[in-house]
Amino acid sequence: MKTKILFFFMMCVSLNTFAQEEIAVQKYTAHNKGKFFISWGGNRDSYTKSDVNFRGKDYNFTVADMKAHDKPKGYHIDYVNPANMTIPQTNFRMGYFINDHYSVSIGWDHMKYVMTQNQTANVTGYINLPADQAGSIYNGDSSYYNNRPVDMSQGGAIEGGYDKGVTNPNGTAFLMYEHTDGLNYINTEVSRHDDISKWFGLPNIDKVQINLTEGVGVGVLYPKTNTTLLGMERHDDFHISGYGLSAKAGINFTFFKYFYLQGELKGGYINMQDIRTTTSSDDKASQDFFFFQRIIAVGGIFRL
DSSP, X not given: OHHHHHHHHHHHHHHHHHHHHHHHHSOGGGOOTTOEEEEEEEEEEEEOOXXXXXXXXXXXXXXXXXXXXXXXXXXXXXXXXXXXXXXXXXXXXXXXXXXXXXXXXXXXXXXXXEEOSSOEEEEEEEEOOOTTSGGGGGOEEEEEEEEEEEETTTTTOOTTOOOTTOOOTTSOOSEEEEEEEEEEEEEEEEEEEEEOGGGGTOSOTTTEEEEEEEEEEEEEEOOBEEEEETTOOBOOSBOOOEEEEEEEEEEEEEETTTEEEEEEEEEEEEEEEEEEXXXXXXXXXXXXXXXEEEEEEEEEEEOO
């Protein structure tokens, strides 16, 4: 009888130990399938030069190799102020893990694109505005604008342009052009995630986990373009203007199961053939270029 009791006791201890080991192995962060995630962050952007075509009823010309830059705000409370969160260059993303290694997500990359005013670019095409329009001072046929160097600062052109209702005190600007509210890339991504915590010998991935992530995306461009063209009134409203393709790679640090900090490098191609430039639907612009983002985001990962 004593032998049976001792055997039963040893079996219970063994089973309990085995169960504890199994529970210890099954960390929350060991599996991703079925989890949701959401993140918010900021970006810095770089752009390749771009040939930008401007066309309307009385003009059609192309600015060759236009240079542009982003418009960073630096460290600022607006990134976390609900009333102003969309003013800086920001990134929002939410998604779902379809298995332990792959996720699908939707996101909004709020970049800013500003034509550099302090540049001289070659212009090809023609301008033939009615004489009573202020921009007619730039009139010229295709022989005049045949790869002609034009100072993009002429006529008092400034980055950011002038507010509606504010008269340019320096005459009529040739061109002010930017997507600053913004160059909105609304996209969906498919990404892969791999836990590399063991490379660093981390003892408990439920406290600190390190992951590599890579992904590809596709989406539409929905910019609010601020353009002052040949003295005409700007349109300055949101408009679906084209499409984008992108690829990214990043590193993710997850803390205490549910919170993470993620850094990404993201590049891609943007093609916009239907950019609104003035209040007239006859006036449009088109361009394509490559972009490169540096992103830092904070987020959460959870199961419902």
